Amino acid sequence: MARCLAREFGYPARLLVNRDAAFVGLLGLSLDPEIPSWKQATCCNPLARPFPVADDHPAILHAAAVSVCGLAAKLSDDARDEGFIRRTAARLGRLLVSPATNRAVAMLNSTSFPTGQVLAALGSQEAIESADPLRADEPTAAAYGAITSHLVELLDRPAQREALHRTGAALGSLVYWRDAWQDRREDARRGRFNPFATSDPEAIRERIASSWNAFCSALGGLPFVRHADLISNMQTTTARQRRRFLGLEADEPSGKSGERARRREERRIRKADRDRSDCCHNRDCADGCCCLGVACDAGPCDAGCCDTGCCDCSP
Template identity: 30%
Template structure:
């Protein structure tokens, strides 16, 4: 599983966590039902947003849920899971984009894919996924050609990009693809008036996903010599952060223009959790909360750095200094570990040894690791596990973290948290 929206389970509250898991399991089962067991490996956190948005707009009626049988990823428990056109659209988009990702790895010759027989097998899998996604997309009225075209254009744009190329030129194909997927949820839900604002939200979400992926992979790409949009265009992290904050703010405004039947889960994921995703990628927070445990709205829509253009300072990744309430700087976050690993030992003596971060796994090795994580239930139940491909530390989707507050967990009386004093949206 991969994606930029990875909420802590307790932050959602019991009700929203149950809904989130219903959409995650619904996407996984839609992939299995239409395309077989192996297709379930493309299940991802961001893809389920398509299902969430579709249901959030739809009129309340029966047929949006079904009871699924026992599953190892749920500890062999049954569960109510999402079903219908929203889950199938999410499956179609996930398959087509996963197909593109595999083809990109083949083209780059990553890991085992540098070997011709393995590359040939991977190319066949990618082709199969692309066709399967197109069939499912057609079944729900969505033309996946816009996704395929975006992927094809991405290759050409990256080949021509260089120092001075605007970063948004590189992110445009991703923006176009996600805009089309988000807009189609309005069609499926019977709310055509929502298509324009959701297209805008999708466009900005695609930009954000591309930016955060580039930020998180920047050092690893530099070490391996892989292409990275920030490095290739010479874009500094401060500018990337500004664009990311603008995107989060734009998504929040776009969602206000759309009409929802029940927007709570969509709002928490696409407003609150996106801000935390930005903080996480830029290394400016731990588990999305300020170091002093306060909840002053700084993580509502812009993360911990305030609104775009507010004059807030940009905190370099890895810095132990963090902005506190009203721009003051509080103590470093108390989430464990040595806060001085980036700058030596302030008490004298030799700094502690920091082992090098492990490199990424190749496609097939990552698939094997993913199967192992699924069979051992670590993806859902472990407090922390290693990403099958990236080898980055991830939280299990049912695990708890050490945060001691939960924004909007107790606020269930409105759809947009206006009565909730812990956030500003």
């Protein structure tokens, strides 16, 4: 993903790598019946040992373009902020990224992605928040659903359109509520809208639970041809890492200190995952997935194909 962003949109764009975009790219790679064109390369450190990448895969290009457009949308939102410094910085940032944004939009349009429809959905955010705060997640859900369901056009997998749309829509809903939950104290301090300040927390909890169940159900119904164990591992790990959010536990830390605490907890869980697995024999495994997660980073597992019997630790 980082290599694709840097190549298509400039070296600084590699900083836009994020979990949501990486997940979209992984979905595409996992559903593609064609074997990806792997090549040996490095990512951020040119002195590092090369490893297999497929940075020109259609799903990776799609996810990269969406990431750039996501940044542009965030800057546009910040440009309407009540703070002068933040508003000015956002407007300047929007000017600086406009060439990359134009290229990203052109790339999406060239694959018949409904860019205008998605932007219109996101543009309805404030109106829905005012009319019915409990439905405030719907614009983000609609945008994510369009992003993931477009993979069927890129991979020629029309039968998976509904499942992919449900996967993305549920993920978008979860992303919206997670951000609102984490920002609730800061929003209250600055007098900004937050659905947790105007809606029944129990009703929101039910929507979050419904979205999580829909996400797991839709994901479980997709016919992955590779990396199924990795995706299952990610799903399990996410449930553990985000358990406080999924349960809306009131003692979850927020702000910068809360973010640091969350990162420490995520590192602890990843380390525990690595310690529980013994198939890689002290090799450097990615995110604790090891060979059972088709993500080994060393030795014969480099091609990410342990689930197909290519190395000693295949299940």
